[in-house]
Amino acid sequence: MLDTLIERIRAAHEHDSPLILQGGGSKTFYGNPDEGEVLSARAFSGVVDYQPKELVLTARAGTPLADIEALLDAQNQMLAFEPPHFGGAATLGGCVAAGLSGPRRPYAGAVRDFVLGVRIIDGTGQPLRFGGQVIKNVAGYDVSRLMVGALGTLGLITEVSLKVLPRPAAETTLQFELDEAAAIEQMNRMAGQPLPLSGTSWHAGLLTVRLSGATSAVHAAQVKLGGETLNDAASFWQRLRDHATPFFDVRPAASTASLWRLAIKPTTPPLRLGDAQWIEWGGAVRWLLSDLPAAALFEAAKNGGGHATLFRGMAPAGGVFSPLSPPLHVLHRKLKQRFDPKGILNRGRLYPDF
Amino acid sequence: MISPAFLSQLRRLLPPHSVLHEREDLMPFESDGLSAYRNIPDVVVLPENEAQVAAILQLCHAEKIAVVARGAGTGLAAGALPIDGAVLLVLAKLNQIRQLDPLARTATVQPGVRNLAISEAAAQHNLYYAPDPSSQIACSIGGNVAENSGGVHCLKYGLTVHNILKLRAWTIAGELLEIGSDTLDSAGYDLLALMTGSEGMLAVITEVTVKLLPRPQRAQVVLAAFDDVAKAGAAVGNIIAAGVIPAGLEMMDRLAIQAAEAFVHAGYPLDCEALLLCEVDGVNEEVSDDIFTVREVLTASGATEIRTAESEEQRLKFWAGRKAAFPAVGRLAPDYYCMDGTIPRGQLPHVLKRISEMSIEYGLAVANVFHAGDGNLHPLILFDANTPGELHKAELFGGRILELCVEVGGTITGEHGVGLEKINQMCAQFSTPELVRFHEVKAAFDPDTLLNPGKAVPELHRCAEWGAMHIHGGQLPHPELPRF
Numbered sequence: 001m002l003d004t005l006i007e008r009i010r011a012a013h014e015h016d017s018p019l020i021l022q023g024g025g026s027k028t029f030y031g032n033p034d035e036g037e038v039l040s041a042r043a044f045s046g047v048v049d050y051q052p053k054e055l056v057l058t059a060r061a062g063t064p065l066a067d068i069e070a071l072l073d074a075q076n077q078m079l080a081f082e083p084p085h086f087g088g089a090a091t092l093g094g095c096v097a098a099g100l101s102g103p104r105r106p107y108a109g110a111v112r113d114f115v116l117g118v119r120i121i122d123g124t125g126q127p128l129r130f131g132g133q134v135i136k137n138v139a140g141y142d143v144s145r146l147m148v149g150a151l152g153t154l155g156l157i158t159e160v161s162l163k164v165l166p167r168p169a170a171e172t173t174l175q176f177e178l179d180e181a182a183a184i185e186q187m188n189r190m191a192g193q194p195l196p197l198s199g200t201s202w203h204a205g206l207l208t209v210r211l212s213g214a215t216s217a218v219h220a221a222q223v224k225l226g227g228e229t230l231n232d233a234a235s236f237w238q239r240l241r242d243h244a245t246p247f248f249d250v251r252p253a254a255s256t257a258s259l260w261r262l263a264i265k266p267t268t269p270p271l272r273l274g275d276a277q278w279i280e281w282g283g284a285v286r287w288l289l290s291d292l293p294a295a296a297l298f299e300a301a302k303n304g305g306g307h308a309t310l311f312r313g314m315a316p317a318g319g320v321f322s323p324l325s326p327p328l329h330v331l332h333r334k335l336k337q338r339f340d341p342k343g344i345l346n347r348g349r350l351y352p353d354f
Numbered sequence: 355m356i357s358p359a360f361l362s363q364l365r366r367l368l369p370p371h372s373v374l375h376e377r378e379d380l381m382p383f384e385s386d387g388l389s390a391y392r393n394i395p396d397v398v399v400l401p402e403n404e405a406q407v408a409a410i411l412q413l414c415h416a417e418k419i420a421v422v423a424r425g426a427g428t429g430l431a432a433g434a435l436p437i438d439g440a441v442l443l444v445l446a447k448l449n450q451i452r453q454l455d456p457l458a459r460t461a462t463v464q465p466g467v468r469n470l471a472i473s474e475a476a477a478q479h480n481l482y483y484a485p486d487p488s489s490q491i492a493c494s495i496g497g498n499v500a501e502n503s504g505g506v507h508c509l510k511y512g513l514t515v516h517n518i519l520k521l522r523a524w525t526i527a528g529e530l531l532e533i534g535s536d537t538l539d540s541a542g543y544d545l546l547a548l549m550t551g552s553e554g555m556l557a558v559i560t561e562v563t564v565k566l567l568p569r570p571q572r573a574q575v576v577l578a579a580f581d582d583v584a585k586a587g588a589a590v591g592n593i594i595a596a597g598v599i600p601a602g603l604e605m606m607d608r609l610a611i612q613a614a615e616a617f618v619h620a621g622y623p624l625d626c627e628a629l630l631l632c633e634v635d636g637v638n639e640e641v642s643d644d645i646f647t648v649r650e651v652l653t654a655s656g657a658t659e660i661r662t663a664e665s666e667e668q669r670l671k672f673w674a675g676r677k678a679a680f681p682a683v684g685r686l687a688p689d690y691y692c693m694d695g696t697i698p699r700g701q702l703p704h705v706l707k708r709i710s711e712m713s714i715e716y717g718l719a720v721a722n723v724f725h726a727g728d729g730n731l732h733p734l735i736l737f738d739a740n741t742p743g744e745l746h747k748a749e750l751f752g753g754r755i756l757e758l759c760v761e762v763g764g765t766i767t768g769e770h771g772v773g774l775e776k777i778n779q780m781c782a783q784f785s786t787p788e789l790v791r792f793h794e795v796k797a798a799f800d801p802d803t804l805l806n807p808g809k810a811v812p813e814l815h816r817c818a819e820w821g822a823m824h825i826h827g828g829q830l831p832h833p834e835l836p837r838f
Contacts, residue, residue: 052594054700109512142547265536285537334797
């Protein structure tokens with residue numbers, strides 16, 4: 001199977017024929033439109049190694065996230081970055097290529113923080129291995145993390161080693177009625193205290209806070225914070241993670257408003273840019289439904305010290321991601337050129353010109 | 355060699371005290387923390403602001419003069435070793451904390467700010483900067499980013515790469531790169547990760563924005579003695595399997611214990627083969643629960659003695675022995691050579707056994723200090739540099755240890771970096787196409803190979819030569835490379 005993937009990429013390189021790399025196809029909506037023939041890594045699946053005591057799992061890229069999570073769950077462990085599944089078919093390779101993390105991210109770390117090593121096939125069909133299976137490793141440039149969020153433009157990820165963590169013994173979710181400005185401040189204040197936070201959300205006047213850890217610690221924090229306990233909390237966080245609530249259900253054809261993700265400095269005051277919004281990640285992510293031109297949102301995100309992504313909607317001409325500064329854009333093109341000289345892998349998916 | 359014309363150009367860019375060229379002024383810069391490697395620099399520049407850094411780089415780029423960046427000079431891999439004909443760019447004078455935002459929990463600092471100074475400045479807000487390399491009183495944040503420094507708390511709190519948000523860095527062409535953001539991710543490729551640990555090979559950092567964390571409410575440490583290193587190694591895995599992620603989990607072997615005890619009188623038991631120090635931190639209630647669990651696991655794992663620090667004073671005393679382990683071992687012999695491999699924890703008994711066999715083979719004693727939680731092993735090879743040939747023997751022995759780490763699925767460097775010291779062992783860890791890709795990554799940033807040339811990633815001919823000496827099981831490493 002690996003040989004087939006290598007052969008396909010070699011042939012595509014030789015014939016200058018672009019490929020669309022795919023895993024479970026759960027995130028085809030994400031990024032800019034790309035062109036080419038689909039090359040699926042879905043069948044290249046299976047856990048290669050899992051040592052609970054080492055806190056390390058290695059699996060092939062096509063392995064469904066759900067399978068990995070079930071395996072970890074049986075050992076009371078988890079993927080602490082809480083990756084979104086977006087409909088269920090998500091694979092490990094796609095998860096790493098997209099670099100998206102869920103509600104636990106600000107408190108536990110992102111996908112890129114847990115990637116220890118990768119095997120890839122670059123745009124010439126050359127298999128390469130970077131990083132490894134140990135937690136501390138500073139030999140060579142950190143090319144493994146460079147692959148995270150690169151949307152397959154630098155290589156097809158074929159295998160990933162991840163650090164995993166114990167599942168917390170207890171979890172509880174509290175809700176508070178609070179206006180937006182007060183909620184943003186509260187999220188930031190809480191994050192500066194030794195509290196076992198593992199998720200924060202604000203939407204429609206309701207601040208929702210998840211606590212995870214030892215039973216005694218969660219209980220103590222609950223007593224300290226007060227609020228109302230949310231009963232079906234697991235499903236609340238899962239629906240938020242997977243965008244399975246009506247707020248996120250934006251179909252390009254049916255609506256003029258697009259779903260935007262603004263990642264900005266967490267203390268940024270409320271944005272006045274759209275009809276509705278959902279705040280996550282302690283204030284660092286603001287989901288907006290907006291029909292403003294892309295340039296206005298890119299500008300707002302830049303002013304907030306971050307960047308914007310048109311997550312669901314019609315892609316603007318310059319692409320769905322915030323434009324890079326000219327020197328960084330040049331660097332991106334150079335790196336792309338080194339890993340994929342003919343530009344055959346997910347051409348245009350990250351930025352339209354490469 | 356640096357020409358007089360180039361020197362006068364440098365002097366036009368900088369105040370007189372920022373250009374050092376007299377031999378006695380250059381001597382303090384002849385090595386970094388790995389003093390076995392020395393080379394007196396041709397010229398040292400100490401810019402005082404970002405504009406001067408950019409101007410120096412532009413000049414060097416125009417004149418095709420190489421540049422070696424240096425922070426506090428505490429690195430342990432000869433990464434900041436001066437190169438003949440190059441400018442040594444010392445960033446120590448860029449030492450201002452620019453901004454500290456307690457609500458957003460970030461600090462924006464210049465590269466010469468010391469690691470510990472960040473936590474000291476943040477302490478009034480009950481915040482701190484988590485990575486704590488043992489040199490943290492002296493090492494500076496620019497160097498920490500260049501080396502992706504760790505410390506004893508990596509398993510729980512991560513390395514530098516997990517604790518920074520944004521960089522201002524300058525290419526050799528003098529172009530500003532603003533990498534990362536004020537939030538948790540950025541558009542495009544993860545250049546923040548690529549820059550972290552790049553050993554001054556890609557760009558020169560002039561500003562770092564770090565994350566600050568709330569100080570844990572409480573920290574407590576348990577000490578456990580074992581009559582067998584394998585049992586201690588197994589105990590480490592058992593603690594993690596029990597669902598506890600210790601803030602620090604350190605192991606010392608017999609020689610290291612004895613040396614530390616003789617040096618600082620930490621109260622360590624002396625009739626044991628291995629000692630574990632397990633610290634848990636967090637909210638008060640969680641620490642109590644975790645200490646209970648840890649003690650149970652240690653007992654079940656066959657510890658011969660278990661003590662919980664009863665007071666903050668005792669906690670610090672337990673740590674004092676571990677923190678003084680390097681200088682303590684330094685008292686046993688005129689010199690020691692510190693290695694930095696990382697291994698999967700399960701391989702520990704095998705690796706320690708092989709190291710003790712090699713110790714006999716080379717006739718050099720070894721004390722082992724181990725960041726057990728994250729598999730990072732620091733064997734300290736004892737030798738006497740004044741005995742002809744001993745340094746060379748220690749280097750060969752060290753190289754063999756690193757190759758052993760790779761053989762068992764680990765890496766040649768967990769936190770010290772490759773520098774010049776481990777450049778040969780890179781050939782053991784990476785294949786030719788992988789090394790080629792590393793060179794290409796560098797070329798994307800620095801096409802003329804002017805930033806710290808010859809460090810971190812070996813030239814392919816070097817691997818060919820190295821491979822010729824390391825035929826393993828009849829297989830020649832890097833067989834595709836021409837030999838010369």
